[in-house]
Amino acid sequence: DTGVSQDPRHKITKRGQNVTFRCDPISEHNRLYWYRQTLGQGPEFLTYFQNEAQLEKSRLLSDRFSAERPKGSFSTLEIQRTEQGDSAMYLCASSHRGARVYNEQFFGPGTRLTVL
Amino acid sequence: QQQVKQSPQSLIVQKGGISIINCAYENTAFDYFPWYQQFPGKGPALLIAIRPDVSEKKEGRFTISFNKSAKQFSLHIMDSQPGDSATYFCAAANTGNQFYFGTGTSLTVIP
Numbered sequence: 281d282t283g284v285s286q287d288p289r290h291k292i293t294k295r296g297q298n299v300t301f302r303c304d305p306i307s308e309h310n311r312l313y314w315y316r317q318t319l320g321q322g323p324e325f326l327t328y329f330q331n332e333a334q335l336e337k338s339r340l341l342s343d344r345f346s347a348e349r350p351k352g353s354f355s356t357l358e359i360q361r362t363e364q365g366d367s368a369m370y371l372c373a374s375s376h377r378g379a380r381v382y383n384e385q386f387f388g389p390g391t392r393l394t395v396l
Numbered sequence: 397q398q399q400v401k402q403s404p405q406s407l408i409v410q411k412g413g414i415s416i417i418n419c420a421y422e423n424t425a426f427d428y429f430p431w432y433q434q435f436p437g438k439g440p441a442l443l444i445a446i447r448p449d450v451s452e453k454k455e456g457r458f459t460i461s462f463n464k465s466a467k468q469f470s471l472h473i474m475d476s477q478p479g480d481s482a483t484y485f486c487a488a489a490n491t492g493n494q495f496y497f498g499t500g501t502s503l504t505v506i507p
Contacts, residue, residue, distance in 0.1 A: 320499070322400075322402075322499055336494060371440070373439075384430075384442055
């Protein structure tokens with residue numbers, strides 16, 4: 281399967297703990313996005329990378345959240361001092377600049393985070 | 397505030413019927429309007445998308461109708477099938493990379 285992959289698929293943690301998620305985009309895609317999706321809502325944009333550069337961050341991304349994309353390949357999203365309100369599905373998507381279809385974003389299966 | 401408003405929240409359609417989901421937006425800078433389909437436990441998958449320079453786009457049983465002056469667009473699913481049962485999200489984006497998603501429509505197609 282050459283789609284976007286995310287690891288882990290599920291994470292249960294206690295409030296106050298740190299968690300880290302990983303996203304592996306489609307190999308030739310130079311753009312990578314993180315979204316958060318809560319129950320009954322559409323995905324909400326968190327941040328976006330072009331290659332290794334983080335170009336855009338949503339105001340939703342508090343200081344407890346940090347994302348990296350070293351070497352412009354996989355990306356990690358870390359949440360420090362988790363809160364119950366962080367419980368959500370975290371989605372990663374990738375796209376290729378210059379794709380024939382305008383900015384088509386391919387989504388991974390998501391990581392479901394539950395903070396107890 | 398919600399940049400893209402989607403309705404209805406849920407929809408039940410008989411097999412073979414037409415499913416219609418509507419979205420509205422305010423930001424006239426948006427120039428790309430995709431629809432995504434999401435099954436439980438899966439990430440959203442692109443279904444069909446339209447640019448504002450056309451009023452309609454059809455791919456198989458799926459059609460987007462776009463009304464630029466009203467700032468509205470809709471998804472029509474013809475001959476709805478039980479396998480179409482999923483959550484559908486409309487979205488809008490401008491030349492940047494931030495997608496704004498609607499709140500989703502849960503579609504159930506009854507055999």
